[in-house]
Amino acid sequence: MTGKNTVILAGCGNMGFAMLKGWLASGALQAGDVYVVEPSEQLRSRAGELGVNVAAGASDLPHELNPALVILAVKPQAVDAVLPDYARFADAGSTVVSVAAGITIARFEEKLGANAAIIRVMPNTPAAVGAGMMVLCANSRVGEASMEFARTLMAASGDVAVIDDESLMDAVTAVSGSGPAYLFHMIEALTEAARTAGLPDEIAAQLARQTIYGAAVYAHESGVEPGTLREQVTSPQGTTEAALSVLMKDGRLTKLMTEAVEAARKRSVELGK
Structure with a gap:
C-alpha cells in the first residue's frame, strides 16, 4: 500500500468529488490507488461507486x-x-495538499510540524467541469517529484499555475477564486439588459450565457490577445463601438473591476489572520 501514485483524499464533497472524477477520467490515478475518507455515508457511497477505497x-x-x-x-x-x-x-513523509481557502502554509506547519511538506492550492468552481484555475504554492520541504505529481492531479481539473510568494494567494483568491462570481453576475446583467431591449426571458438568458461562454472559449483557444479580439469585433462607427464607448469611457469598467478585485484581496487578507 505504498506507492508513488497512492493518494488519500480527505473529504469528498462537491470539490473533492469533482477532483476525484477528473483524476480517474484522465488516467492520472487508478481507482485502487485512491483512499477516500468521508464521514458522510451518502458521499462515501458515491465515491465508492467509482471503485476507490473508502473509509469513514x-x-x-x-x-x-x-x-x-x-x-x-x-x-x-x-x-x-x-x-x-x-x-x-x-x-512518515507524505506531502499534504490543501484546497481549503484561506488556510496558510504556516497554519499547517503549526499543526503538523515545521518539517511537514505542504502544498496549498487555490481552486475555483469551474474545476467541477474540468475548466478550473488551480494555483499552487509549496513550502521548501516539498520535493520535486511530489510537486510534479500534485501538478498533474490538479491539471485534471483545469489550468495550473505555481507561485513562490504565498502572500500573492490573496490576489489569486480575488481574481480566479472569486472571479467566477463576477462573470456569473455579468451573465445576470447582460440577461437583464437583453430583457430591457425587448427579448423574451428565455431567449435573453440563452443569448447572455452562450455569448459569454463562447467568447471565453474563443479567447482561451485562439491564443490571440483579448484586446486584439475586441478590436476584431469592433467595426468603426458600428454597434460594438457604440456599446464600448459606454463600457470603456474613462476606463470605467477597468476601474470597477480593479476596485472589486482589491476589495476581495483585502477581505482575503483579513480572513487569513
Whole structure:
C-alpha cells in the first residue's frame, strides 16, 4: 500500500468529488490507488461507486498505508479538527495538499510540524467541469517529484499555475477564486439588459450565457490577445463601438473591476489572520 501514485483524499464533497472524477477520467490515478475518507455515508457511497477505497475516518485506513499525497478537501473551518488525524502520514513523509481557502502554509506547519511538506492550492468552481484555475504554492520541504505529481492531479481539473510568494494567494483568491462570481453576475446583467431591449426571458438568458461562454472559449483557444479580439469585433462607427464607448469611457469598467478585485484581496487578507 505504498506507492508513488497512492493518494488519500480527505473529504469528498462537491470539490473533492469533482477532483476525484477528473483524476480517474484522465488516467492520472487508478481507482485502487485512491483512499477516500468521508464521514458522510451518502458521499462515501458515491465515491465508492467509482471503485476507490473508502473509509469513514482516518483511523479506518490501513495501518501500513504510506501515500505520496494526503489531499485535504474539507471546509476551512474543519481543518484544525481534521489535521491531527493525518499527522502520522506527514511524519512518515507524505506531502499534504490543501484546497481549503484561506488556510496558510504556516497554519499547517503549526499543526503538523515545521518539517511537514505542504502544498496549498487555490481552486475555483469551474474545476467541477474540468475548466478550473488551480494555483499552487509549496513550502521548501516539498520535493520535486511530489510537486510534479500534485501538478498533474490538479491539471485534471483545469489550468495550473505555481507561485513562490504565498502572500500573492490573496490576489489569486480575488481574481480566479472569486472571479467566477463576477462573470456569473455579468451573465445576470447582460440577461437583464437583453430583457430591457425587448427579448423574451428565455431567449435573453440563452443569448447572455452562450455569448459569454463562447467568447471565453474563443479567447482561451485562439491564443490571440483579448484586446486584439475586441478590436476584431469592433467595426468603426458600428454597434460594438457604440456599446464600448459606454463600457470603456474613462476606463470605467477597468476601474470597477480593479476596485472589486482589491476589495476581495483585502477581505482575503483579513480572513487569513
